[in-house]
Structure formats: C-alpha cells, structure tokens
Amino acid sequence: MRLKGAVVVITGASSGIGEATAIAFARRHARLELGARRLDRLNVVADRCRKSGSPDVHVRLLDVAQRASARAFIAATLRDYERLDVVVNNAGVGWQGRVHEMPEDKVDELIATNLKGVINVTQAALRWMIERRCGVIVNVASVAGFRAAPYSAVYGATKHAVVGFSHALRGELSGTGVKVSVVYPGVTSGTEFFEGRARSSGPVYPVGWVANVIVRAARFPRRDVIVLPMRLVQMAEPILGGLMDHAIGEVRRRDLPS
Numbered sequence: 001m002r003l004k005g006a007v008v009v010i011t012g013a014s015s016g017i018g019e020a021t022a023i024a025f026a027r028r029h030a031r032l033e034l035g036a037r038r039l040d041r042l043n044v045v046a047d048r049c050r051k052s053g054s055p056d057v058h059v060r061l062l063d064v065a066q067r068a069s070a071r072a073f074i075a076a077t078l079r080d081y082e083r084l085d086v087v088v089n090n091a092g093v094g095w096q097g098r099v100h101e102m103p104e105d106k107v108d109e110l111i112a113t114n115l116k117g118v119i120n121v122t123q124a125a126l127r128w129m130i131e132r133r134c135g136v137i138v139n140v141a142s143v144a145g146f147r148a149a150p151y152s153a154v155y156g157a158t159k160h161a162v163v164g165f166s167h168a169l170r171g172e173l174s175g176t177g178v179k180v181s182v183v184y185p186g187v188t189s190g191t192e193f194f195e196g197r198a199r200s201s202g203p204v205y206p207v208g209w210v211a212n213v214i215v216r217a218a219r220f221p222r223r224d225v226i227v228l229p230m231r232l233v234q235m236a237e238p239i240l241g242g243l244m245d246h247a248i249g250e251v252r253r254r255d256l257p258s
C-alpha cells in the first residue's frame with residue numbers, strides 16, 4: 001500500500017496511540033479522516049497533522065459504540081475524499097479491578113467500544129472496499145488479546161474477541177483484495193489509557209514507536225503484528241499460561257485497594 005495521498009481513517013485519534021498514528025501517517029503525506037468524541041482535541045491533532053505533511057485532514061465527532069455514528073463517519077469520509085484506503089480501528093477504553101465489583105455500565109462500555117466499535121466501523125467501511133477490491137483494516141488489539149491479565153478480565157475478553165473477529169474476517173475476505181491486520185501493543189507511554197489506574201508490568205513502548213508499527217501494518221498488512229519480546233510471551237502461552245495467570249495475579253493484587 002502506497003501511503004502518499006492514501007485516505008486513512010483513524011478512530012480514537014484525539015489522544016495517545018490514535019493521535020501519534022495520525023501524525024505518523026501525516027509524515028507520509030496521507031490524507032486523514034480523524035474521529036473521536038472530543039472535537040476540540042481532534043482539531044489540535046488535525047493542526048499537528050497538517051504541519052507534519054498531510055495534504056488534507058478532516059475531523060468528525062464519532063462514537064464508535066453507536067452504529068449510526070460509525071456509518072456517518074465512513075459516509076463522511078467517502079464524501080470528503082471519494083475513496084477509502086486504510087481504516088485504523090484504534091478507539092478503546094480500559095478498566096481495572098475485580099470482576100465481581102465491576103459496574104454493569106463499565107462492562108457495557110468496554111464491550112460497546114472495544115469490540116462493537118471495531119465491528120461497527122468495519123461493517124461501515126467494508127461494502128465500499130469489497131466493491132473496489134482494495135483496502136486495509138488495521139485493528140489495534142493489545143497483548144491482552146493473547147495474554148489476558150488478571151484484574152482486567154473484561155478488557156482482555158474484548159481484545160481476545162477483536163483478535164477472533166479479525167482472523168475470521170481476514171479469511172472471509174481472502175481473494176477480495178481487502179486485507180486485515182491485527183496489532184498488539186504492549187504498555188505504551190504518552191497515552192491517557194492508564195490515567196487513574198496502575199500501569200501493567202512489563203516493557204514500556206513509546207507512543208511514536210507504536211504508531212510507526214501501525215503505519216507499517218497498513219503498508220504490509222501481516223495477519224498479526226506482535227513485537228519482541230511480546231512474541232516470546234505469546235509463544236510461551238500454551239506452556240506457561242497457567243503459571244502466568246497466578247504470577248501476574250499476585251503482582252497486580254499489590255496495586256489494588258483491599
């Protein structure tokens with residue numbers, strides 16, 4: 001996929017990984033459609049993208065959890081550019097704590113944003129992509145998509161679901177010219193994701209570095225984009241997974257209020 005002039009849609013572009021990804025695509029002169037719920041923040045990101053080299057940037061209010069909003073977002077992109085090359089499904093939320101204490105509205109929010117949001121935006125984009133026999137969908141999962149951490153059970157469940165959705169869709173689309181890639185970031189600095197919550201243990205990746213991994217996934221859409229040393233964790237999962245459940249549970253218990 002050639003990125004210069006390509007039309008790239010990014011959900012959750014108002015902060016963190018989405019914002020950095022927008023700037024990384026802008027540096028490669030892609031045209032951008034940025035969506036999130038905070039329009040003021042999107043406008044700031046859009047200015048940075050223009051200064052970074054993007055020839056065209058549009059921002060839109062978007063709530064990925066609402067099917068109608070996702071459809072309107074993609075329809076607006078097609079009106080603005082009359083094409084659509086890359087969708088980065090990045091919008092996501094987290095929650096940490098004991099499963100039996102998790103409020104129902106938080107459960108609903110995580111599923112609606114992290115899973116249904118990906119499905120909503122993908123469904124809205126697919127018809128156009130399949131008809132034109134081109135396009136790349138990059139889904140931002142997490143290492144929690146293969147190594148779910150204790151005290152983030154619902155988050156891990158949504159990210160496992162995103163992985164399953166992406167792999168099945170990739171098979172469904174084989175031969176259509178539309179590609180699907182899943183990126184699995186580890187703990188990333190420079191985002192708002194852990195605000196008010198303890199950060200998971202393990203290596204920390206700079207947000208700009210993660211953004212470049214996402215851009216590369218759009219250019220070369222591999223099925224799974226897992227960086228070292230997380231690839232080793234994934235490979236160890238069938239053998240050491242049970243042990244890791246307990247070990248990570250032990251570590252994370254120390255951060256929880258009693």
Ligand SMILES: NC(=O)c1ccc[n+]([C@@H]2O[C@H](COP(=O)([O-])OP(=O)(O)OC[C@H]3O[C@@H](n4cnc5c(N)ncnc54)[C@H](OP(=O)(O)O)[C@@H]3O)[C@@H](O)[C@H]2O)c1
Pocket residue numbers: 011012013014015016017018035036037038039041062063064065090091092093113117140141142143184185186187188189191192193194
């Ligand atoms: N940070 C990490 O360590 C890490 C690690 C692995 C995976 N991830 C994943 O990376 C993605 C981005 O997270 P981040 O780390 O960049 O966190 P972040 O800074 O909190 O960004 C989350 C983004 O999602 C948007 N968003 C949330 N709910 C939305 C909704 N209903 N509709 C549209 N946009 C929505 C937010 O914008 P508005 O509030 O303006 O809507 C914001 O732009 C998430 O999918 C997350 O699960 C993060």
